[in-house]
Amino acid sequence: MGETSNTNQHPQLTGAEILWATLAGEGVDRVFGYPGGAILPIYDALRKFPIHHILVRHEQGASHMADGYARASGKVGVCMATSGPGATNLVTGIATAMLDSIPIVCITGQVSSKVLGSDAFQEVDITGITLPITKHNFLVTRAEDIARTVREAFQVAASGRPGPVLIDITKDAQQGSAPFSFEEAAPAAYRPHPMLRAESSSIQQAIELIKQSKRPLILAGHGITHSGAEAQVLAFAERQQIPVGCTLLGLGCFPTNHPLSLGMMGMHGESWVNHAIQQADLLLAFGMRFDDRVTGNLASYAPNAKKIHIEIDPSEINKNVKADVALIGDLRETLELLLPLLPKSSDTAWLREINAMKGDAAVRDIINLPDNGHLYAAHVINDIWREAVAAGREKDTIVVTDVGQHQMWEAQYYKHDTPRSLITSGGLGTMGFALPAAIGAKVACPEKDVWVVAGDGGFQMTASELSTIVQEGLAINIAVINNGFLGMVRQWQEAFYDKNYAASPILSPDFVMLAAAHGIDGAHVSKRKDVTPAVTKARTSGKAFLINFQVEKEDGVYPMIAPGAALHEMVRRPQKDPLLETSEDE
Amino acid sequence: MLHTFVALVSDKPGVLTRVASLFRRLNINIVSLTVGESERASVSRMTIVCEAPEHAAHRIRASLYKLEITVDVDEVGRSEAVIRELCLIKVAAGPSHPLGQNSRSQIFELANVFRARVVDLAPESVMLEMTGAASKIEGLIQVITESGYTILEVSRTGRMAMRRGHHTSRVLKALGTPDGDEPSTPDFAARPKSNLLTNEFEDVHEEEE
Numbered sequence: 001m002g003e004t005s006n007t008n009q010h011p012q013l014t015g016a017e018i019l020w021a022t023l024a025g026e027g028v029d030r031v032f033g034y035p036g037g038a039i040l041p042i043y044d045a046l047r048k049f050p051i052h053h054i055l056v057r058h059e060q061g062a063s064h065m066a067d068g069y070a071r072a073s074g075k076v077g078v079c080m081a082t083s084g085p086g087a088t089n090l091v092t093g094i095a096t097a098m099l100d101s102i103p104i105v106c107i108t109g110q111v112s113s114k115v116l117g118s119d120a121f122q123e124v125d126i127t128g129i130t131l132p133i134t135k136h137n138f139l140v141t142r143a144e145d146i147a148r149t150v151r152e153a154f155q156v157a158a159s160g161r162p163g164p165v166l167i168d169i170t171k172d173a174q175q176g177s178a179p180f181s182f183e184e185a186a187p188a189a190y191r192p193h194p195m196l197r198a199e200s201s202s203i204q205q206a207i208e209l210i211k212q213s214k215r216p217l218i219l220a221g222h223g224i225t226h227s228g229a230e231a232q233v234l235a236f237a238e239r240q241q242i243p244v245g246c247t248l249l250g251l252g253c254f255p256t257n258h259p260l261s262l263g264m265m266g267m268h269g270e271s272w273v274n275h276a277i278q279q280a281d282l283l284l285a286f287g288m289r290f291d292d293r294v295t296g297n298l299a300s301y302a303p304n305a306k307k308i309h310i311e312i313d314p315s316e317i318n319k320n321v322k323a324d325v326a327l328i329g330d331l332r333e334t335l336e337l338l339l340p341l342l343p344k345s346s347d348t349a350w351l352r353e354i355n356a357m358k359g360d361a362a363v364r365d366i367i368n369l370p371d372n373g374h375l376y377a378a379h380v381i382n383d384i385w386r387e388a389v390a391a392g393r394e395k396d397t398i399v400v401t402d403v404g405q406h407q408m409w410e411a412q413y414y415k416h417d418t419p420r421s422l423i424t425s426g427g428l429g430t431m432g433f434a435l436p437a438a439i440g441a442k443v444a445c446p447e448k449d450v451w452v453v454a455g456d457g458g459f460q461m462t463a464s465e466l467s468t469i470v471q472e473g474l475a476i477n478i479a480v481i482n483n484g485f486l487g488m489v490r491q492w493q494e495a496f497y498d499k500n501y502a503a504s505p506i507l508s509p510d511f512v513m514l515a516a517a518h519g520i521d522g523a524h525v526s527k528r529k530d531v532t533p534a535v536t537k538a539r540t541s542g543k544a545f546l547i548n549f550q551v552e553k554e555d556g557v558y559p560m561i562a563p564g565a566a567l568h569e570m571v572r573r574p575q576k577d578p579l580l581e582t583s584e585d586e
Numbered sequence: 587m588l589h590t591f592v593a594l595v596s597d598k599p600g601v602l603t604r605v606a607s608l609f610r611r612l613n614i615n616i617v618s619l620t621v622g623e624s625e626r627a628s629v630s631r632m633t634i635v636c637e638a639p640e641h642a643a644h645r646i647r648a649s650l651y652k653l654e655i656t657v658d659v660d661e662v663g664r665s666e667a668v669i670r671e672l673c674l675i676k677v678a679a680g681p682s683h684p685l686g687q688n689s690r691s692q693i694f695e696l697a698n699v700f701r702a703r704v705v706d707l708a709p710e711s712v713m714l715e716m717t718g719a720a721s722k723i724e725g726l727i728q729v730i731t732e733s734g735y736t737i738l739e740v741s742r743t744g745r746m747a748m749r750r751g752h753h754t755s756r757v758l759k760a761l762g763t764p765d766g767d768e769p770s771t772p773d774f775a776a777r778p779k780s781n782l783l784t785n786e787f788e789d790v791h792e793e794e795e
Contacts, residue, residue: 131607132611136655315645
C-alpha cells in the first residue's frame with residue numbers, strides 16, 4: 001500500500017485504527033477478547049468504531065467463542081488477546097478450530113519490534129507456537145502492513161478448506177501511522193490450485209461406479225456445511241435412493257426425518273450404519289476425511305466397497321482410506337457437475353435391508369425402555385429435543401456440546417434436521433468448549449435458542465464464562481449432565497482397565513448455586529418427569545438458565561467400537577443392563 | 587525410497603521453518619534441502635530430498651501445497667530431471683604428506699578424471715570443487731580415501747533439481763511464464779551488488795571450463 005501513487009488522498013490513521021477499520025470493512029461487528037499491555041493501543045481505538053467487544057474471562061474462551069460464532073453463522077469469527085500469556089491461552093481454541101476447519105482470525109498484541117526476540121516482558125513467540133495449529137499466521141511490525149495482512153488473513157481463513165489464522169501485531173505497529181484505504185489493501189486473487197478441479201475423466205469414472213453399484217452409501221461430513229451443499233446432497237441421495245450416514249460434524253447437513261437418513265456412523269454410531277458401511281459396495285465420501293473415530297480398524301474397513309472421495313483438500317486423499325476415484329474440489333460445485341449425469345434409480349432393496357437391521361437395535365435402545373425411576377442422560381437429551389419440536393423451535397435451536405459421553409448421547413438422541421444446529425468439538429475433542437462456544441453462537445444468532453449440553457467435568461473447565469453471559473445479557477440455556485464422573489474416561493476404565501477408576505470420580509460444586517452466584521436462575525432435576533417442565537421453563541425464561549441433571553452415575557454409551565476393532569465389531573448395550581434392574585426397583 | 591520435491595515459495599522470514607516443520611510433523615527425515623533465488627522476484631526455489639515410503643509422495647506434495655507460502659510444488663524423478671549437487675572437498679596434501687610433493691599431482695589427476703576443479707591450494711591441503719550427481723561425488727570421495735589421503739572437510743549442498751525440456755507447471759503458466767501471457771524477467775540485476783561474495787581465486791580457473 002505504501003508504494004501506491006495516490007497515498008496522499010487516503011486518511012492517515014494509526015495502526016490500531018487501521019486494524020479496526022479493516023475489520024469493520026470485512027463485515028466484523030463482534031469480537032471476543034481480553035485486553036493487556038501489548039494490545040492496549042488497539043483497545044484504546046475501539047470506541048471510534050461500530051464494533052462490539054465481548055470481554056471474556058479467559059482467553060481460551062475468546063478463541064472458542066470466535067469458533068462458535070463462526071460455526072453458527074458461517075462467517076469468520078474474530079478474537080483478540082494480548083502478548084505472552086494472553087496469546088498462549090488462545091492456543092487450545094485455535095487448535096480446536098484447526099482440527100474442525102473453522103475460519104477464525106486471532107489477533108494478538110506483541111512487544112515492540114525493537115525488542116522482538118529479547119525475552120521482553122510478556123513476550124512469547126506466538127507465531128512459532130501456533131505454526132502447526134494455524135492455517136497460516138503473520139507477524140506484523142509496521143502500521144502500513146496491517147490492512148493488507150488483515151484482508152489476506154480473512155481470505156485465507158475462509159477460502160478452500162477453512163481454518164484459523166493468527167495475526168501478531170507489534171505494539172509499535174499499532175502506534176505507528178499510515179495512510180489507509182480498504183480497497184487498496186485487497187489481497188491478490190487467491191493462488192490458483194493445480195488440483196482444485198475435478199477432472200472430467202474422474203467424473204465419468206464416478207458415474208460408472210455409481211451405475212454399477214447395488215449397495216451404495218453416502219458418508220456425509222462437515223464439508224457439506226462448509227460448502228453449503230445440503231440441497232445438492234439431498235438431490236443426489238434422492239435421485240439414486242442412496243442412504244446417508246453422517247459423521248459427528250456432518251450431523252444436521254441431511255434431515256434426520258428423511259427416509260434415506262441413517263444417522264451417525266463410527267465409534268458410537270448407530271449399529272445399522274456401521275453394518276451398512278461394512279456391507280456396502282460403494283462409499284461416496286462427501287466432505288469427510290475418514291477419521292479414525294469413523295473408520296475403526298482400517299484394514300477391515302468397508303472391505304467390499306469402492307470409494308469415491310469428494311474433498312477440497314488434496315492432502316486428505318488416500319491419507320487413511322484409499323480412494324478408487326478422487327474428485328478434488330468444492331463439494332457443491334462437484335456435485336453440480338455430477339448431478340446432471342446421474343441416472344434416476346428407484347431400487348430400494350438395499351435401503352430395506354438396512355432398515356431391517358434397525359429392529360434389533362431398537363430393542364436395546366435405552367430410549368425404548370420404560371421409566372424405571374432412574375434418570376438417564378439419553379432421556380434428558382431426547383426430551384430437550386422433543387421439547388423444542390413440541391414448541392415448534394427445532395429449526396431455531398442450536399445445541400452446543402462439550403466432549404465426552406453426553407456429546408455422544410447428544411449425537412444419538414438429539415435429531416438434528418438443520419445445518420449448523422449442532423456445534424461440537426469433533427477433531428480435537430476439547431473439553432470446556434461448550435460454554436464459550438455457545439456464547440459465540442448466541443452472539444451470532446441472538447434469535448435462536450442456544451442450549452449448552454456439558455458434562456460436570458468439562459463444564460468446570462470454563463465455568464468462569466458464566467460471568468460473560470451475565471455481562472452480555474445473553475439468554476443461554478445450560479444443561480449440565482452430572483454423573484459425578486469424567487464419564488467417558490470412566491467408561492473406558494470400565495471396559496479396558498478393569499474398572500480401575502483412577503482419577504475419574506469428580507466432585508462438583510452445586511451448579512445451581514454457582515449459577516445463582518452469577519445471578520443466573522437454575523434448577524435441579526433428578527426425575528424423568530421433571531425434565532420437560534424444567535426445559536420449557538429454561539427456554540421461555542428469556543434469560544440464562546442452568547439445569548443440573550443428576551443422572552445415572554455409571555451408564556455407558558452404546559454401541560461402542562473398541563479401539564483397533566473393526567467397524568462391525570460393536571459392543572452393544574447389554575440387554576439385561578444391571579443398571580436397569582437395581583434392587584431399588586423391587 | 588528417496589523423493590525429490592521442488593517447491594517455489596515466497597521469499598519471506600519464517601518460510602524455511604514452515605516447510606521444515608511440515609516434514610517434522612509427518613515424521614519424515616529430510617535428506618537434503620537447498621534454498622536459493624529463482625527466476626522470479628520474491629520467490630525462492632527449494633529442492634527437498636527426503637526418505638519416505640513410496641505412497642507418501644502424494645501426501646507430502648499436497649501438504650507442501652497447503653502451506654500458504656507455497657507458490658508451486660513439483661515432484662521430480664531421476665529420469666525426467668537434471669539433479670545436481672555441488673561439493674567442496676579439502677584433502678591433506680603437500681610436502682609433509684607421505685607421498686611428498688607427488689601427493690598434490692596425484693590429487694590433481696584424480697580431480698581431472700572426475701572433472702573436479704582445484705579451487706584452493708595451501709601448503710598442506712588442496713581444495714576440490716565438484717558438481718554432479720550424488721553418486722559421482724561419493725565416487726570421488728571414496729577414491730580419495732582409498733588412495734590413502736585424509737579428507738579434512740567435506741561440504742555438500744544437497745541436491746538441486748530441474749525438469750528437462752520445456753516443462754512448466756500449470757500453476758506457473760497461470761502466474762505468467764515464458765509459456766503464458768506475461769513473460770517474466772529475472773530480477774537479478776536489481777539486487778545490490780554488495781551482496782555478492784567475491785571469490786578471486788575462482789576467477790582464475792573460470793577459463794578452464
